[in-house]
Amino acid sequence: MKRLLLLSAVAAAGCYTEETKQPEGIGTFQVEVKGLYTTTTPRALLSVDNACATQHGGQGSVPAEVRGTPNCRYLIPRGAVDIDIDITAVDVKGQALESFNGPVSFRVVPGNLTGEYKYRWVNLTNGKATATVRAGQLYGEMHVWVQDEPPQVDYSDGGVVGGDLPPEPATRTYATGLSRSLHFEEPSIASVQTPQNGNQETAYVGTFMRIGRSPEAGPALRQSCAEGDPNNGQPVTLLVTGTDPGGFFVTDLTSCRVREQGIQGANIQTPEPSGFLPGRFNSLYIYNYSFPEGLDPGDLLWAVAGSVQEFTATTQLTFPSWTVRERVRLLPQAEWDKYLKLVPPVEINGRLCGYSGSPYITDPLCGYSYGNYKMESLESSLVKIRRVKFPRVIHNCDANGNGTVPFFCADTRASTWGGCGGTDNPSDPDLPERQCNIDCTLGIGQFAGQLCSExxxxxxxGQFVVEMNPTGAPEAGLDGSVAARVKSVTAPVDGKPETPPSWASTDELDTNMLTRIWCDKAANLRFGGSNLPNTPDVPLAASTVLEHRLTASQGFVWASAQNEADGAVTCQVGQDSRTRINVVTKDAVPDLVVDCREDDPDATRAQQCRFLRAATFDVTGHLRQVSAARPRWMVLPRDQDDICCNPGPDMQCPKPIQPCANP
Known part of the structure; x- marks a missing residue:
C-alpha cells in the first residue's frame, strides 16, 4: 500500500501545464485614404455628385471626410483616378508592426488597376508607407486593398510586360487589408457606354453590372447631371424600345446630356448647333440568347443586370436578368406607346456621319471614323434615316467561294482605299475580292455611279447598303445639316429688261461630282470655270431640283434670273458624296424583296422591283455598330411600321411597304 501511494505521488509530481504559443507576425494592413484625384497635370480633386457639391457651396468646398460617403458619392470617372493612401502594417494583436519590411501590392474592388507598375505596389519600411494607386472603371461601393502578394502585371504576346517590379521576397504571408468604403455613383447605361481614354469600346468588358434598382433594394437611383440639365435629379427610367429574336434594346429616358467637347478622343468635323452630342450614350442591347418572352416595346424596367461584352464593337449585356416595372400591354391599346413617344428617333444626316466643310475620301461610309462619337452616342438607340435609296445591284465578290469577303480601309493620306494596316501586296490572293468589295460598296470602278451591295x-x-439623302437645299427636302457644303449664289436684277441679265457664280466646287441645284425663283444656269462660260443656258423652274454631274472643266455654277420682274434669284448648290449606311430588313419585313430583277419573267415581280428602285424610303430602327462591316453602322427596323416609302413618279410603293404620311 505504501509502495502504491509513493508511485502515485511520483506520477503526480511529473504532470505540468505548458502555455499555448501566442501567434505573432503580420495580421493585416491599415489603409487610410488621403484623397482621390484626376491624373491631369496639375491634379484636381475628383468631383462628387452635384447635389452634394451644391449643398457645400461648390466642388472645392466639400470637406474631405464627406467625399465618397453614401450621401456624397464620387461621380463615375471617365478615365483613370489616383488614390493617395497611407499604409501601416498591423500584427495579429492589432498593434503596429514596425518589423515588417518589404513590398506589398494593391487592388481595387470593383475596378481595375491601370498605368505604370509603380502605381501597383510599394515597399513598406518599418511597417509604414505612403503610396498612390492608379485605377479605373470605378463604381458603386469600392475599396482599396493592400496585400502581401506579388503585384498585378500586364501580358502581351504571351509574356509579361516589362516594367518597375519589386524583387520577390523569400516568403509571402498573403495578409490583406482594405480601406474604408468609397462610394461612387451606381452604374448607369451611360457610364457603361461612354468612351474612356479615347477608346470607343466600353471600359467595362467582362464586368458584371446591375443598372437600376428595384424598390425592395432601396430608394430609386437618380441622375446626377450638370447644372441646367433638365434631367438632373430625375429617377433612372429604363424603357424597352424594341425586341428581336435574340434579346431587346433598352434606353434610359432620363440620362444626362453630354457636351460634344466633353469626351476625350472625339473626332468632331462639324459641331452640333446645341453644343451637345445628338445621343446620350443611354441605350444598350441586352443579349438574351432568345426572344425575351413577356417583354414588349414600351415596357418599363426597374433594373437590368448582366455581364458587359463587346460584340462586333456594339456593347451589350449577356446572361441577363431584369425586373419589370410596368407592362404597357396591360393598358388600353392607345397607351401602348406613351413612353416610346418620349424617345423620338434621331435623324442620321451628313453632320452626324462625320462631314467636314468639304468633300473627303471617307464621306461615302457614314461614321467611318472610330472617333465619331456623334454616332457612338446613339449606339443601340432609335434613329431614323430619310429618303434613302435601296441597291440596284447585288453582286457576289466571294470569287473563291470560301465564305468570306475581305473588308477594307481608307488610306487618308493617299486618298485611296485598300487593305487595312498597310499597303496592299500585289500577290495577296484576297486582293481581287477586296477590290470588288471596294468598288461595289463605294460605287466606283466597275460599279461607278451604281448603288451596289455585296x-x-x-x-x-441580311444587311445591304442604302444611299442616304444627298446634300442640298433643305427647302427641297435635301440634307442641309452641314451649311458649309451647301453653296449659295444670288444673282441680282437691275430692273432693266432691255439690258443683259446679271450673272453670279458659286465658290469653286469639286469637279466630277453629282451636284443638285435648287433655286427659289425661275433661273438660268451655266456650268464652267471662274469666268462666265459661253454656253447655252440651262433653264430651271422655281423650287425644282436639277441634277448635274460637273465635268473636269466645270468648277463653278453660274446663275441668273429668268424674269427680272420676279426679283433677284437665289440658288443653293449641294454636292453628293453618295454616303451609304447599312440596313437589315430580314426580321422586320421578311416579305420585302430587295434582291430583285426589273426584267424578271414574272410580270408582277418585275413591277414590284421597278417600284422598289424608283422609290426612296424612310427607315426607323436601332443603330448597331459592326466594326468589320463597310459601312460599319447599320439600322435595324423593328417591324413593317418602321419603314415607309416615297414612291417614284407615277409609281407605287413596293409591297408590303406603305407610303410615308408626309412624303
Missing amino acids: RHTFETF
Missing part, C-alpha cells in the same frame, strides 16, 4: 454579305447577314 451579295455574300447580304445572303449571310
Whole structure:
C-alpha cells in the first residue's frame, strides 16, 4: 500500500501545464485614404455628385471626410483616378508592426488597376508607407486593398510586360487589408457606354453590372447631371424600345446630356448647333440568347443586370436578368406607346456621319471614323434615316467561294482605299475580292455611279447598303445639316429688261461630282470655270431640283434670273458624296424583296422591283455598330411600321411597304 501511494505521488509530481504559443507576425494592413484625384497635370480633386457639391457651396468646398460617403458619392470617372493612401502594417494583436519590411501590392474592388507598375505596389519600411494607386472603371461601393502578394502585371504576346517590379521576397504571408468604403455613383447605361481614354469600346468588358434598382433594394437611383440639365435629379427610367429574336434594346429616358467637347478622343468635323452630342450614350442591347418572352416595346424596367461584352464593337449585356416595372400591354391599346413617344428617333444626316466643310475620301461610309462619337452616342438607340435609296445591284465578290469577303480601309493620306494596316501586296490572293468589295460598296470602278451591295454579305447577314439623302437645299427636302457644303449664289436684277441679265457664280466646287441645284425663283444656269462660260443656258423652274454631274472643266455654277420682274434669284448648290449606311430588313419585313430583277419573267415581280428602285424610303430602327462591316453602322427596323416609302413618279410603293404620311 505504501509502495502504491509513493508511485502515485511520483506520477503526480511529473504532470505540468505548458502555455499555448501566442501567434505573432503580420495580421493585416491599415489603409487610410488621403484623397482621390484626376491624373491631369496639375491634379484636381475628383468631383462628387452635384447635389452634394451644391449643398457645400461648390466642388472645392466639400470637406474631405464627406467625399465618397453614401450621401456624397464620387461621380463615375471617365478615365483613370489616383488614390493617395497611407499604409501601416498591423500584427495579429492589432498593434503596429514596425518589423515588417518589404513590398506589398494593391487592388481595387470593383475596378481595375491601370498605368505604370509603380502605381501597383510599394515597399513598406518599418511597417509604414505612403503610396498612390492608379485605377479605373470605378463604381458603386469600392475599396482599396493592400496585400502581401506579388503585384498585378500586364501580358502581351504571351509574356509579361516589362516594367518597375519589386524583387520577390523569400516568403509571402498573403495578409490583406482594405480601406474604408468609397462610394461612387451606381452604374448607369451611360457610364457603361461612354468612351474612356479615347477608346470607343466600353471600359467595362467582362464586368458584371446591375443598372437600376428595384424598390425592395432601396430608394430609386437618380441622375446626377450638370447644372441646367433638365434631367438632373430625375429617377433612372429604363424603357424597352424594341425586341428581336435574340434579346431587346433598352434606353434610359432620363440620362444626362453630354457636351460634344466633353469626351476625350472625339473626332468632331462639324459641331452640333446645341453644343451637345445628338445621343446620350443611354441605350444598350441586352443579349438574351432568345426572344425575351413577356417583354414588349414600351415596357418599363426597374433594373437590368448582366455581364458587359463587346460584340462586333456594339456593347451589350449577356446572361441577363431584369425586373419589370410596368407592362404597357396591360393598358388600353392607345397607351401602348406613351413612353416610346418620349424617345423620338434621331435623324442620321451628313453632320452626324462625320462631314467636314468639304468633300473627303471617307464621306461615302457614314461614321467611318472610330472617333465619331456623334454616332457612338446613339449606339443601340432609335434613329431614323430619310429618303434613302435601296441597291440596284447585288453582286457576289466571294470569287473563291470560301465564305468570306475581305473588308477594307481608307488610306487618308493617299486618298485611296485598300487593305487595312498597310499597303496592299500585289500577290495577296484576297486582293481581287477586296477590290470588288471596294468598288461595289463605294460605287466606283466597275460599279461607278451604281448603288451596289455585296451579295455574300447580304445572303449571310441580311444587311445591304442604302444611299442616304444627298446634300442640298433643305427647302427641297435635301440634307442641309452641314451649311458649309451647301453653296449659295444670288444673282441680282437691275430692273432693266432691255439690258443683259446679271450673272453670279458659286465658290469653286469639286469637279466630277453629282451636284443638285435648287433655286427659289425661275433661273438660268451655266456650268464652267471662274469666268462666265459661253454656253447655252440651262433653264430651271422655281423650287425644282436639277441634277448635274460637273465635268473636269466645270468648277463653278453660274446663275441668273429668268424674269427680272420676279426679283433677284437665289440658288443653293449641294454636292453628293453618295454616303451609304447599312440596313437589315430580314426580321422586320421578311416579305420585302430587295434582291430583285426589273426584267424578271414574272410580270408582277418585275413591277414590284421597278417600284422598289424608283422609290426612296424612310427607315426607323436601332443603330448597331459592326466594326468589320463597310459601312460599319447599320439600322435595324423593328417591324413593317418602321419603314415607309416615297414612291417614284407615277409609281407605287413596293409591297408590303406603305407610303410615308408626309412624303
